[in-house]
Amino acid sequence: MIDPIALKFGPFAIHWYGLLIVTGALLGAYVATLQAKLWKENPELVWDLLTIVLIFGIVGARLYHVFSRPSGGFVGWPYYKQHPIEIIAFWHGGFQGLGIYGAIIGGFIGLLIFALWRKINVWRWVDIAAPGLLVGQILGRFGNYVNQELYGPPTTLPWGIKIDAAHRYGAFTNLAKYPVATTRFHPTFLYEATWNFIGLLLFLYFTRKLLPKLREGDVFFAYLIWYPLGRLWVETFRPDAWTIDGIATAQIFSIIGIIIGVVGLLIRHWHWQPGDSGSVMRPEIKQPESTT
DSSP, X not given: OOOSEEEEETTEEEEHHHHHHHHHHHHHHHHHHHHHHHTXXXXXXXXXXXXXXXXXXXXXXXXXXXXXXXSTTOOOHHHHTTOGXXXXXXXXXXXXXXXXXXXXXXXXXXXXXXXXXXXXXXXXXXXXXXXXXXXXXXXXXXXXXXXXXXXXXXXXXXXXXXXXXXXXXXXXXXXXXXXXXXXXXOOHHHHHHHHHHHHHHHHHHHHHHSGGGXXXXXXXXXXXXXXXXXXXXXXXXXXTOOEETTEEXXXXXXXXXXXXXXXXXXXXXXXXXXXXXXXXXSOOOOOOOOOO
């Protein structure tokens, strides 16, 4: 078990969760600069883009959490409608209370606005951003481990993790049945982080290997298939999940994402050959210089 607070200066505290999110965003942006060079785009634009994507991503992630109705007595819309001021207090607990699907939707809106403002190709840039997004998700999930949250049911597997009494929920608060000393739980953070890491390696490899055969948007649509497939499986380990008619909301979003990804790839590759309009290797107009 790790203290959730990494550093403390008087009344101010830096939480591991927030620190990991910020680190993940910066490392993800660095990976995006490498992808931008591969796509023959200006890598400096990544740092201009990062600010607006983070702002919209955090807003989207917070709204997803605020309107959720998680099981196990966790805070969701029934609480926030009674305490509306808490809606904007996303920094409580070091940036806890954020939902990844809300972050993806919000971040995409932010990228779209930036692309329209700077007159750059949105499909090329979502392709550039997708591997970096996986980097941020990988590190962010380790923040869940530090906070002892989003874990699965008890397990006897050797990689099960210990959860102390203060972070138990639902039936797991029965310490007679689930003793702290001997009970271990499924590390869902590790399952999702591992899936994302495998996806990151595959995306980095195949974008370089298949670049001449790719169309703009292919990497992003592939992300919309890869990540949701893993999330569909991981959600089966989440007894605290927000559900609608017995189905985890994250699974519903996952299915929608997979459908969008598959349809997007099929439409963009129907009767298409490398070199046609939309190819990532077509000659590009020089992109505007960074303002930073």
